[in-house]
Amino acid sequence: MSTYQLGLIGTGNMGGALAQAAAKSGASMLLSNRTAEKAARLAAELDCAAGTNLEIAESCKFIFLGVKPQMLPALLDELKAPFSARQDRFILVSMAAGVPLGTIKKTLGLPCPVVRIMPNLPVALGKGVVLISPDDTVTEGELAELETSLRPAGLLMRMPEDKLDAGSAVSGCGPAFMYLFLDALANGGVSCGLPYPQALALAAQTMIGTAEMTLASGKHPGQLQSEVCSPGGTTIAGVRALEQHGVRAAAMDAVIAAYERTCELAEK
């Protein structure tokens, strides 16, 4: 019987953001990190426990691996002995970009159930996305329990593993693309005489409202766009400028480039 429901090894940017979300679910949590003070600080903030990798390996039901992909083999090697000694069932949850389920199982060399997740950073605010791909040994009940603990993160979406890298190129890398667009919109405002903070606040709130409108209306973005553009008006003049600069193709290329880079890294 596990002492803690969730254990997070590696409380960096992503592991820390997920811990912040999962804490709101009321799940019991144990955190560890190479620089131990980082996990201790976060645990104090979230009112949960901090410990060592070994304690997590011995006592948690869902064990999140939050280290960089290149550090994963060494971590799995460290965890192999405590995992082998366990008598109860536990599930590994890897967030490592581009590392397939098969590679994790092969590197670990144990028949552990593994779930791959692909979160994005807005999970810390409950406005994120977590893509979820379990291997076929994870039960529906276990998946439901994991999803209950991650629900405060935002949108949870299950998908087959062969679609995960494509999904991640949109929602995992997407925040960086959106930041770029936000900064550009704000600087457009600055060019027209607005102070940057004011222009950025307008751009960011407009992005939030537009995204929420798209989801709430269920309409195609092209239709919503045409509803904003009056004939011969100001907005269509701006849309034409964006189209002239190939912004639509640039956004598609950004996702494709991120996807291709993920595939390249996975082949190494």
Ligand SMILES: NC(=O)c1ccc[n+]([C@@H]2O[C@H](COP(=O)([O-])OP(=O)(O)OC[C@H]3O[C@@H](n4cnc5c(N)ncnc54)[C@H](OP(=O)(O)O)[C@@H]3O)[C@@H](O)[C@H]2O)c1
């Ligand atoms: N950032 C994103 O937007 C994002 C999105 C999707 C997926 N991911 C995935 O999330 C994972 C973490 O990325 P990140 O951006 O959060 O990196 P990060 O900020 O560098 O965090 C990694 C954390 O792991 C800790 N760590 C390293 N080796 C460890 C070990 N052996 N035992 C315990 N803790 C250890 C580090 O500790 P120190 O404090 O000592 O450095 C650091 O806090 C990666 O696999 C990445 O692919 C990230």
